Amino acid sequence: MFKAISWITVAIGAVCTAMWAVTGFTGETGLDWLNGWMVGPILLVFVAPSLLGVSRMLGGFDIDGGMPEKFQNAPIGMGTVVSADRTGLSINDQPQLDILLDIDTPDGQSFRGMARQIIDLTELAAVVPGAMLPVRYIPGSSDGKVALATDASQAELQAAFNRVRLAKGEMTPRQLQIAEQGVVGRAVVLAMSPTGELRGANAVIDIKLRVSRPDSSTFEISQHKPIPSTVIPLVQPGMVVEVRYLPGDESEVSIVTPVSAS
Structure with missing residues (x-):
């Protein structure tokens, strides 16, 4: 958008400059340069270069946050x-x-x-x-x-994040299946403790959850899993988290957080 405005300004300036040159030789004095068309040279010399310079600095991004x-x-x-x-x-x-x-x-x-x-x-x-x-x-x-x-969208970001983790070996195909096809539920963190182990850039924790099923019944599960360090403040005891698990298989759950899942 901003680049388009810059080039429109250049085009208008060029047209006005041409009219300025023509009318400048046809005025009553024979050299009537100071007429209304003088806006053309002003646009070309002063305004357009500034706009084009800003457009180059923007690197193709609209100033309103649009995507190139x-x-x-x-x-x-x-x-x-x-x-x-x-x-x-x-x-x-x-x-x-x-x-x-x-x-x-x-x-x-x-x-x-x-x-x-x-x-x-x-x-x-x-x-x-x-x-x-x-x-x-x-x-x-x-x-x-x-x-x-x-x-x-959040769904696109989550899918991309999961696929990147799978490619890096930070998520198993089964965990990806849970993330993409699992039942959505909520869980209360009953206990969480870091193990001191690192897997890549992720911290390994022991976590115990009480998960609510869609029928309001619950089940408890303990897991030993790596999670991004940014997620640790979100899984402290007493906190409620969103989870996913496969229907009919409650042996593993995925903890879902904004733009991340573990």
Whole structure:
């Protein structure tokens, strides 16, 4: 949108400049340069370069948070923030950041990418080294450019996250089946204790849950499983969590959290 406005400005400036040149030689004085068409040169010389410069800095993103056309419906991967630096541009006091990420894809690929994005001031705390952000990427692209998947639904993000974990060996095919096909329920955390073990970037915990079935009856289950460290504050004793389990098989449950599951 912003790039289109920039080029429309250039086009209007070009037309007005042409009219300015023509009428400048046909005025009563024979050299009537100071006429209404002088807006054309002003647009071309002063306004259009500024707009085009801002458009280049935006890196193809609309200032209203729109998704660049080439990334629309592109696959979603999960990116871990390496660094986030301000570009110097701000739109409505919202800073633009160059976000460097290590990206994992659902097909098991890994690469380093860069997202240039206008970030709301209230969301800056989420863009810090180590944070995980969903991104859209172009398979096979060599430029490393990605876009934050701000247009994706929660279901799309959850599915992409699960597939990335499966590709990295952090989720078994059975756990993926539970996450995708399981019955949704709620559970109370009865006990949780870290074991001190790490599996990749995940902490291994012992957790005991009391799960409510759809008919309001309950069952208890104890599990030994790795979870992302960001999930640990959400599974403290006494907290209620969303879970999934396969109908007729209550031997394993998946704990569901926003944009993550374990």
